[in-house]
Structures are given as C-alpha cells and as structure tokens.
C-alpha cells in the first residue's frame with residue numbers, strides 16, 4: 404500500500420503491510436469469520452491495514468486456550484521468579500523495538516512521534532515495575548483468638564482467566580497496564596484491543612512469544628466491541644474482566660458479567676477539575692493546566708477539562724491558556740515538531756466539534772483564536788471556552804477532546820470549592836495549583852476523586868495507584884493494587900491440636 408507515511412522505517416511499514424491474524428494458543432490464526440476490518444491513519448483518514456475480525460467463536464477458542472494454560476499447562480508451575488524473568492525479557496524487547504512500536508502507535512492512534520516514544524519507554528518501566536511484584540506478592544500469617552492452637556495464613560492466588568478490553572487513546576500503554584500486573588499475578592489472558600487501534604497489540608503479541616511466555620498465556624483477539632468484546636465480557640469460562648473505556652460501555656460490561664458473576668474492574672470516564680489559586684506559580688500552572696487538557700488532544704480519561712480559576716487571576720490565566728493552545732502545532736504525528744495529532748476518528752472529531760458548537764449556543768465564549776478549515780485527518784484545534792456554567796453539557800459530559808471549560812471562583816471556603824469539584828458523576832482526577840500546601844492538603848482530602856495532584860498534572864508513575872470514585876470506575880490499576888485486582892485471597896486455618 405502506498406498510503407503509509409514516507410518517514411516510517413522499514414520495520415514499522417513492513418509490519419503494517421503484513422496479514423494480521425489473531426493470537427490464540429501461541430499461534431497466529433485467521434478469524435473464524437474469515438472477515439477483515441480496516442484500520443485507518445487518523446492523520447490522513449486513509450486505510451493503512453486490514454486486520455482479522457474476531458467474533459464470538461474466536462473468543463471461545465481463545466478462552467479455551469487461556470483456560471488450558473491456567474488449569475493445566477506450564478504456566479501454573481512456573482515459579483514467581485520465572486514469571487518475573489519473562490516480564491523483564493519482555494520489557495527489554497519493548498525497549499529494543501521502541502522506535503518501531505512508537506511509529507506503529509503514531510500510525511494507529513495519530514499522536515506525535517516524540518510523545519509516542521516517551522509512552523513506549525514508560526510501558527517498559529511499567530513492565531519492570533510489575534515484574535518486581537511477582538516475587539513479592541505474599542499473604543500474611545493471621546493470629547487467631549479461637550480456643551486451641553492454630554496456624555492461620557492468607558495466600559494470594561491468581562484470579563484465573565482474565566478478559567481484558569482496552570481503548571484506543573494509548574494503545575500500547577493500555578495493553579501493558581492490563582497485561583503486566585495480570586501476568587505478574589499468574590493469570591492467563593484474552594486481550595481485545597480497540598477496533599480503531601489493533602496494530603500495536605498485535606506487534607506486542609509477537610514480542611510476548613519472543614520473550615518465551617508459554618502458549619495460551621496471552622491470547623489476542625482483534626474485533627469489534629459489540630461482537631468480540633461483548634462475547635468476552637459475557638463468557639462463562641472467564642473469571643474476571645478488566646475494562647478501560649467509556650462509562651456507558653462499562654455499564655454494559657457489568658451487565659454482561661452477571662451471568663457467571665465474574666469479577667469486574669473498570670477504568671471509565673472523567674470530567675476532572677483543576678483549580679488555580681491566585682498564589683500559584685502561574686509560569687508553571689498555565690502550561691500545566693493547558694497540558695492537562697490538550698495532551699493527546701484531550702483523549703485522556705483523566706484530562707483536566709473543568710478549570711476553576713480564582714477571580715483575581717482569571718482573565719489573565721484564561722487569555723494565556725487560549726494563547727498557549729493557539730501556539731500548539733497540529734499535524735500528522737510523523738511530521739517533525741508536531742505538538743498535537745488528530746483525534747482518533749471522524750466520528751470523534753464530529754462529536755467534539757458538536758460539543759464546542761453546543762457550548763457556544765448555550766452561552767459560552769470561545770476564547771481560542773485558531774479556526775481549522777478542512778484538510779485531511781481528524782483535527783480539532785485546542786479550544787478554551789470561558790463563561791461556562793455548571794449546568795451546561797460541555798461542563799457536565801466527558802468530551803474526550805481538546806476542549807477546556809474555564810470558570811472563575813471568588814471564595815476561600817474549602818467546602819464550597821470541594822463542592823464545585825464534586826459536582827460531577829465522575830471522580831477520576833483533580834489538580835490543584837497553589838503555594839499554600841496546608842490548603843492543598845485540606846482540599847485534596849475533600850475532593851472525591853481517585854487521584855489528586857498538586858502543582859503537577861498526570862503523575863504517571865507505575866507505583867501510584869490509579870482509578871476512579873463514583874462513575875469513573877471500580878478498582879485501581881498501577882501500584883500493588885494492580886495485582887490485588889488480579890488475585891483472590893485465600894485463608895487457611897490449621898488446628899495444631
């Protein structure tokens with residue numbers, strides 16, 4: 404195909420051009436539907452690859468393979484240190500193929516190459532962090548008060564076969580956030596990548612085989628959510644499903660999981676508040692708040708999409724933020740010097756533009772100057788809306804685009820400020836910019852969100868748990884908690900007589 408970007412290296416171009424199959428039981432197989440679906444480059448809107456369309460029958464085969472590997476294969480016999488070693492080997496392979504993986508990420512998702520590269524290195528760090536836990540994931544001895552003499556202890560055991568369904572905004576990172584802790588805990592897996600971005604998960608599947616993971620431990624079924632995703636979430640032989648995506652789809656996953664009461668964890672949407680206080684270092688707060696919403700073109704579940712600025716600095720901060728957004732260079736992710744890529748799809752671009760129009764017709768003021776006029780690719784310019792009000796759909800709903808709603812506050816009452824933050828169905832993240840650390844701690848305590856950062860945005864450390872309050876989800880990924888969600892706790896009590 405001649406539609407690939409000319410700056411792609413041969414390795415990435417050759418991979419994209421290949422025939423893309425499903426990874427089931429350690430082998431690459433065609434989908435039982437015989438069908439393929441198309442993958443487009445969001446920077447041009449052109450079709451770049453065709454990928455096997457896995458359906459319910461393929462999910463059955465993949466679950467059977469994962470079941471065999473979990474129940475009776477080599478995998479359960481491996482020592483924790485051997486699981487750790489395999490993960491460390493995978494991390495090395497990810498690093499070694501970092502340029503290729505980064506280019507695939509750009510072609511699949513649209514993000515700028517430099518951003519993709521940092522993300523790929525971050526995934527290698529995540530794998531190494533989780534590899535460390537494989538040998539440290541122990542239970543405890545439990546002192547009993549029952550009559551007699553006892554030895555009681557807990558053990559953490561892998562939950563079993565896990566279905567993992569991931570979104571398109573960070574294709575490789577999302578795959579690794581799911582796979583690495585589940586593998587460290589000793590699970591076997593069926594992974595379903597997003598239909599918009601299947602390429603990097605497939606390349607990762609090759610690296611997983613190259614690292615030496617036994618057949619059936621990781622199975623990868625590409626396909627659509629309503630067919631392959633739904634079959635995986637409902638499957639009676641799957642012990643647990645871990646999902647990242649929209650809150651709406653998350654609710655469907657929960658319903659599908661009811662049949663066998665499989666365990667469910669969910670990392671869903673957000674509408675995260677960011678506060679800028681008048682004493683904040685604005686040199687840091689303005690770019691910080693700008694990147695909190697514009698990074699990855701706003702396609703981030705923890706994007707800081709609601710900005711509350713103290714009235715004393717509101718005018719200046721809003722003007723500076725809009726100017727910052729206007730200066731960001733938009734373009735194809737493979738071009739040099741690009742800050743922001745396109746959105747993932749035409750559907751998403753139109754949805755986001757629809758929100759901006761709705762916000763303006765509801766009375767918001769469009770502060771950003773840049774207007775886009777057509778062209779290839781699914782681009783939306785960074786957009787700052789001022790004079791937004793709590794009841795507007797742009798303030799209440801997750802837009803998943805580079806759209807910031809700015810609102811002034813003129814209040815020192817922490818309960819009322821926390822009330823602004825908490826006036827949302829979501830509770831994923833909150834940002835606070837101030838030099839008053841006492842106040843920052845007090846406000847952090849009052850905000851109902853899974854992560855709060857002070858004078859920083861999106862702290863992506865593998866050790867720091869991440870997940871949502873309220874309708875932002877169930878469970879935590881990263882940190883030790885990421886292994887907890889892939890394990891069952893067993894207690895054993897022995898009467899010593």
Ligand code: ADP
Nearest residue numbers: 569570596597627628629632633648649652655
């Ligand atoms: P979007 O609408 O932006 O694609 P989703 O939350 O729907 O976001 O998609 C996230 C992931 O969930 C993707 O892998 C998608 O294929 C999958 N998915 C979508 N619908 C379902 C469903 N009904 N059951 C299971 N998975 C689904």
Ligand code: MG
Nearest residue numbers: 628648649652
């Ligand atoms: Mg959807």
